[in-house]
Amino acid sequence: MMNERIIPLVAFMIGLGIFFSYVQPTWSGTIAETKVAIVAADHALAAASAYVSQQNTLASAQNAIEPANLERLGNFLPDSVDNVGLILDLTALASRSGLSLSNIDVSANAVANSAASLAPGALPAARSNPGGSIDLSLSAVGTYTALQTFLAGVEKSQRILDIRDIVVRGSDTGGYNYQMKLRLFWLR
Amino acid sequence: MLPPTIPTSFVPHPAGAAPRQSRINLAGVFGFFSYGVLGVALALALGVFFYGRILASSQASRDAALAAAETSIDPATVENFVRLHDRLDSGTALLASHPAFSNFFALLETLMPVTVRFTSMHLSFNDAGGVKLEGTGVAKSFNALAAASAAFAADGRIKDAIFSNIVVSSKDSSVSFALTAALDPKLVAFALGASVQNMPVQGMFETSSTTTPLP
Numbered sequence: 153m154m155n156e157r158i159i160p161l162v163a164f165m166i167g168l169g170i171f172f173s174y175v176q177p178t179w180s181g182t183i184a185e186t187k188v189a190i191v192a193a194d195h196a197l198a199a200a201s202a203y204v205s206q207q208n209t210l211a212s213a214q215n216a217i218e219p220a221n222l223e224r225l226g227n228f229l230p231d232s233v234d235n236v237g238l239i240l241d242l243t244a245l246a247s248r249s250g251l252s253l254s255n256i257d258v259s260a261n262a263v264a265n266s267a268a269s270l271a272p273g274a275l276p277a278a279r280s281n282p283g284g285s286i287d288l289s290l291s292a293v294g295t296y297t298a299l300q301t302f303l304a305g306v307e308k309s310q311r312i313l314d315i316r317d318i319v320v321r322g323s324d325t326g327g328y329n330y331q332m333k334l335r336l337f338w339l340r
Numbered sequence: 341m342l343p344p345t346i347p348t349s350f351v352p353h354p355a356g357a358a359p360r361q362s363r364i365n366l367a368g369v370f371g372f373f374s375y376g377v378l379g380v381a382l383a384l385a386l387g388v389f390f391y392g393r394i395l396a397s398s399q400a401s402r403d404a405a406l407a408a409a410e411t412s413i414d415p416a417t418v419e420n421f422v423r424l425h426d427r428l429d430s431g432t433a434l435l436a437s438h439p440a441f442s443n444f445f446a447l448l449e450t451l452m453p454v455t456v457r458f459t460s461m462h463l464s465f466n467d468a469g470g471v472k473l474e475g476t477g478v479a480k481s482f483n484a485l486a487a488a489s490a491a492f493a494a495d496g497r498i499k500d501a502i503f504s505n506i507v508v509s510s511k512d513s514s515v516s517f518a519l520t521a522a523l524d525p526k527l528v529a530f531a532l533g534a535s536v537q538n539m540p541v542q543g544m545f546e547t548s549s550t551t552t553p554l555p
Contacts, residue, residue, distance in 0.1 A: 156367055156371070157367060157370075159371075160367075160370055160371035160373075160374035160375065161370075161374065163371075163374040163375050163377070163378040164370075164373070164374035164377050164378065166378055166381070167374070167377035167378035167379075167380065167381035167382075168377065168381070169381075170378075170381040170382060170384075170385050171381045171384065171385075174385050174388070175381065175384045175385050175388050178388045178389075178392060179388055182392060183388065183391065183392050183395060186392070186395040186396060186399050187395065189399055190395065190398055190399050190402060193399065193402035193403060193405075193406055194402065196406050196409075197402065197405055197406055197409065200406065200409035200410070200413075201409075203413065204409075204412070207417065207421075210421050214421070214424065222424075225424075225427055225428070225431065226427070228427075228431055229427050229430055229431050229434070231423075281430075282426040282429075282430060283426075283430045283434075299445075300442060300445060303440075303441055303442040303445070304442050307438070307439075307440045307441075307442060307530060312431070312434050312435070312438060314434075314437075314438060314439055315439055315441055316439075316464070316465055317462075317463070317464040317465070318441060318461075318462070318463045318464075319460070319461070319462045319463075320458070320460065320461045320462075321459070321460045322458075322459045322460065337430070337434060339423065339426055339427055339430065
């Protein structure tokens, strides 16, 4: 008689024990976490798929650009300041233009944006203002025609150069004295 | 007629049969319920166990696919794309604000009478991004200076031209002056289409022989 009552009671207790000690914790714990991880993995896989698609699109677009134009683009906005090389080119341009450069210096008001440091393993991302710039001041002497030629050369320079300031003064010799401030740019 | 004390059957009735039947049914129901709970709990446990195995396997396969996708991403390629994007983006912005002062000098040649000349000139960008002109000069006569002022006003691209410090020489009636003005941004804007075509591939600058006058 006692067994008839105790055994169902034990079975009932075991059933409750199984539910509350394994089924419920496993369902709301491990399984829920795994589901969340799977959803996150699905999102990451979708992003990876979108990345591959975007990479292919970008690679096609980049391949459509002629290598010579890409090279010109690199010269247009170089990866480094290289102001020494630029000064050499400016001197050569002035010489061709008939302008005599007397003084070239780098101004102090450099505008260089800090490069954001990447976390290890992180992929680079587009920045809002990735360029840097410094001002180059120079003095020159020459004719007005020489100035025009020099200005045209600077304005059409393959490396972009902005003339920010120009002072022209006449002289007793018939030529002109020039002071210019050029801004040069590079990609950080 | 049988007497009422004589039993109708010789099979003895179990004592209290009706009450005992109800007690057995309660125990049976409880037993059935208890075994049912146990069975359901066991079934759920098995289901949860195998469902967990399936999910774990699914997660493992996704993790493997993700790891493969991650290794297929080349940071150098990404860097290349990002730098090209930055270069194109920055280049577009720089070209949009690229100044060409030769346009101004070309205009000045056409506007200024030959009897008026500058002895000094200063062109600079102000804080607002506009171009400011400051200069001093000498005109052969007051009429020549007035003609220059009228030419500036008629053209409209040399704005707010204010002639000051006007001094008439007692020797030759020449007029010295100072000038301040603001330049129309379009006047010193770089003409993109023409310049790109003329941009040299070799060398940083165009030689003077290949320089094409700006429009």
